[in-house]
Amino acid sequence: MLAIDARDVTKTFKSGWFRPTRTAALRGVSLTVPRGAIVGLLGPNGAGKTTLLSILATLLTPDSGSVTVLGHDVARDAARLRRRLNMASGRPSFLWSLRVGEIIGFYGRLYGLSGRQLRRRVDELIELCELSAHRRTPYSELSTGLKQRVALAKSLVNDPELLFLDEPTLGLDPDVSVRVRRHIADLRRERGMTIVLTTHYMREADELCDEIAFIKAGAILARGTPGELKRQIRLGDVIALRLDPPAVPWLAETPGVLRCAEVAGWIECTVDDAEKRLPDLLRALHAEGVVVRNIRVREPELEEVFVELAR
Amino acid sequence: MSWRAELLAVWAVVVRNALMASRNVFFFFELLFWPIVGVLSIGLMTRFLHLTPEQASFVLIGTIALSVVNVCQLEVAYAVLLDVWSKSLKHQFLAPIGIRHLTLGSWLVGMARGGALFLLLAALGWWAFDFRVLAPGWLPVAVFVLGCFLNAWIVGVFVCALITLFGNRAEAFAWASVNLVLVLAGLYYPVSVLPEPVATVAAAIPLTYFLDAYRAHFGFAPEFRAPIAAGLALSAVYAALAHWCFFAALQRARRTGLLLKMSE
Numbered sequence: 001m002l003a004i005d006a007r008d009v010t011k012t013f014k015s016g017w018f019r020p021t022r023t024a025a026l027r028g029v030s031l032t033v034p035r036g037a038i039v040g041l042l043g044p045n046g047a048g049k050t051t052l053l054s055i056l057a058t059l060l061t062p063d064s065g066s067v068t069v070l071g072h073d074v075a076r077d078a079a080r081l082r083r084r085l086n087m088a089s090g091r092p093s094f095l096w097s098l099r100v101g102e103i104i105g106f107y108g109r110l111y112g113l114s115g116r117q118l119r120r121r122v123d124e125l126i127e128l129c130e131l132s133a134h135r136r137t138p139y140s141e142l143s144t145g146l147k148q149r150v151a152l153a154k155s156l157v158n159d160p161e162l163l164f165l166d167e168p169t170l171g172l173d174p175d176v177s178v179r180v181r182r183h184i185a186d187l188r189r190e191r192g193m194t195i196v197l198t199t200h201y202m203r204e205a206d207e208l209c210d211e212i213a214f215i216k217a218g219a220i221l222a223r224g225t226p227g228e229l230k231r232q233i234r235l236g237d238v239i240a241l242r243l244d245p246p247a248v249p250w251l252a253e254t255p256g257v258l259r260c261a262e263v264a265g266w267i268e269c270t271v272d273d274a275e276k277r278l279p280d281l282l283r284a285l286h287a288e289g290v291v292v293r294n295i296r297v298r299e300p301e302l303e304e305v306f307v308e309l310a311r
Numbered sequence: 312m313s314w315r316a317e318l319l320a321v322w323a324v325v326v327r328n329a330l331m332a333s334r335n336v337f338f339f340f341e342l343l344f345w346p347i348v349g350v351l352s353i354g355l356m357t358r359f360l361h362l363t364p365e366q367a368s369f370v371l372i373g374t375i376a377l378s379v380v381n382v383c384q385l386e387v388a389y390a391v392l393l394d395v396w397s398k399s400l401k402h403q404f405l406a407p408i409g410i411r412h413l414t415l416g417s418w419l420v421g422m423a424r425g426g427a428l429f430l431l432l433a434a435l436g437w438w439a440f441d442f443r444v445l446a447p448g449w450l451p452v453a454v455f456v457l458g459c460f461l462n463a464w465i466v467g468v469f470v471c472a473l474i475t476l477f478g479n480r481a482e483a484f485a486w487a488s489v490n491l492v493l494v495l496a497g498l499y500y501p502v503s504v505l506p507e508p509v510a511t512v513a514a515a516i517p518l519t520y521f522l523d524a525y526r527a528h529f530g531f532a533p534e535f536r537a538p539i540a541a542g543l544a545l546s547a548v549y550a551a552l553a554h555w556c557f558f559a560a561l562q563r564a565r566r567t568g569l570l571l572k573m574s575e
Contacts, residue, residue, distance in 0.1 A: 013567070013568050014567070050571075051568075054401075054568075054571055057405060058405070058565075059401050059404065059405060059565065059570055059571060060565055060566075060568055060570070060571060061562075061565050061566050079312075079407060079409070082405065082406060082407040083407045086405070087401075087402075087405055089401075091575070093397055093398035093399045093402075093574065094397060094399045094402065095327065095331060095393055095394070095397045095399060096397055097330070097331055097334040097335060098327070098330060098331070102326075102327075102330060105326075106323050106326065106327050107323075107402070107406060109319050109320065109322060109323030109326070110319075110320055110323050110406040110407060110408050111406065111407065112315070112316045112319055113319075114315075114319055114322075138334075154402070
């Protein structure tokens with residue numbers, strides 16, 4: 001079952017009245033998201049991530065292509081679809097004078113909650129997002145992290161089947177980011193929620209997402225699980241060695257070694273296949289009398305994949 | 312959408328606008344300061360000019376109508392303006408809310424504020440200038456106030472449409488156009504004194520008819536036949552048109568991305 005089925009979506013923005021300039025934000029993007037999955041949209045600034053997210057969330061209408069979300073066509077059936085989804089932004093804004101409880105209550109009413117049911121939901125979300133101490137604080141007096149927690153609480157008020165998170169941990173302290181990430185993972189695990197998020201933090205995407213789509217210049221360049229992407233990009237595996245003597249100039253010339261670099265006392269050799277090349281490397285080092293004090297083998301970081309794709 | 316969900320969405324807007332209104336000094340000035348200053352200065356001017364009690368009533372009815380319409384239409388415009396100022400427009404339109412909920416909810420708060428203001432100004436006019444605004448009885452007063460509220464609703468929804476269409480840039484134009492409409496409606500003078508083409512425009516404004524009908528109770532000959540029916544019919548047409556404009560502007564904002572730009 002698909003939560004999102006978008007095909008050949010295009011969107012162009014026009015600016016200026018007299019000599020309008022056109023900017024293609026999406027150029028034929030297709031994306032499918034299975035129900036219950038967490039999918040990350042990654043890409044450099046201006047790649048089209050937020051535009052795609054906004055189209056999926058019915059905030060923007062596409063120029064062409066078809067978009068079906070939770071079985072509803074976003075253009076024709078947006079009103080019914082809105083009851084079933086929600087969104088939190090990394091740069092949230094709400095009415096400045098309203099207090100935390102009132103903001104959640106306002107959106108709760110819009111989603112059909114009232115009386116005891118509304119009060120219970122507001123209480124639950126305030127507790128869940130650790131906002132109890134700030135329940136009566138006006139929005140304008142909250143810190144960035146607290147504002148983001150209010151946005152998250154608001155986005156859960158209708159217990160959505162599909163949640164869009166636009167840079168959910170932007171500007172948060174590391175400890176708060178960890179808690180937010182844990183919470184996002186819990187939402188999927190406990191409620192089976194489908195989540196689509198955009199992020200600039202590769203670690204976040206690697207940790208949370210079942211699948212990642214890399215967007216650049218309005219097109220999806222690659223998609224797959226974090227592991228698949230790393231293999232797809234063929235960046236190679238990294239064998240990090242701590243050697244005695246520390247410098248071995250001939251190492252880069254060894255067959256299968258793509259490049260070598262010294263990083264904080266370690267020699268990092270990028271090889272085409274770690275499993276195949278590690279025994280050869282160790283044999284060669286032993287033959288030359290080089291002592292291997294420590295070894296680490298790792299796949300490339302998602303960040304390296306991102307840099308490669310964004311290049 | 313069920314009736315319950317419809318009412319809840321309207322109530323959500325009522326609560327939100329009422330809370331915002333109760334917490335901002337700015338709203339206090341709108342509700343009390345400027346309207347009181349308006350009635351006092353116009354009332355004193357009628358004394359200085361030695362106007363007859365009838366003429367003074369004529370002018371003061373216009374002053375009170377201006378204040379009531381202004382306060383109520385501002386509240387209707389807040390349906391969009393509050394979210395534009397706080398950059399939360401996208402959250403509002405991501406939720407299952409229709410423009411009918413927004414305009415109706417904010418209009419209800421506007422009517423409460425406008426009603427309170429009307430009573431306050433009526434009391435002030437009576438105390439300061441012996442002007443008995445409630446003298447015609449509760450039904451004519453109710454029809455007159457309803458006429459003011461309907462006009463405020465229409466103007467407020469048009470302002471919402473303009474802001475949704477052009478963004479913040481439209482704010483100043485929106486306020487200016489409101490005052491132009493009110494001036495043409497014959498607030499301080501009968502529309503018969505207006506030049507012919509302008510008088511035709513005045514005849515297309517619903518408030519003109521409600522003012523005309525109410526002033527008839529103070530001894531002024533009505534300028535229109537069946538002014539209340541005409542005012543109500545025109546109001547219905549303009550209300551439908553204003554809502555269609557707002558809807559079309561919102562659709563356009565979703566197409567052009569202005570909805571997102573106003574939330575950044």
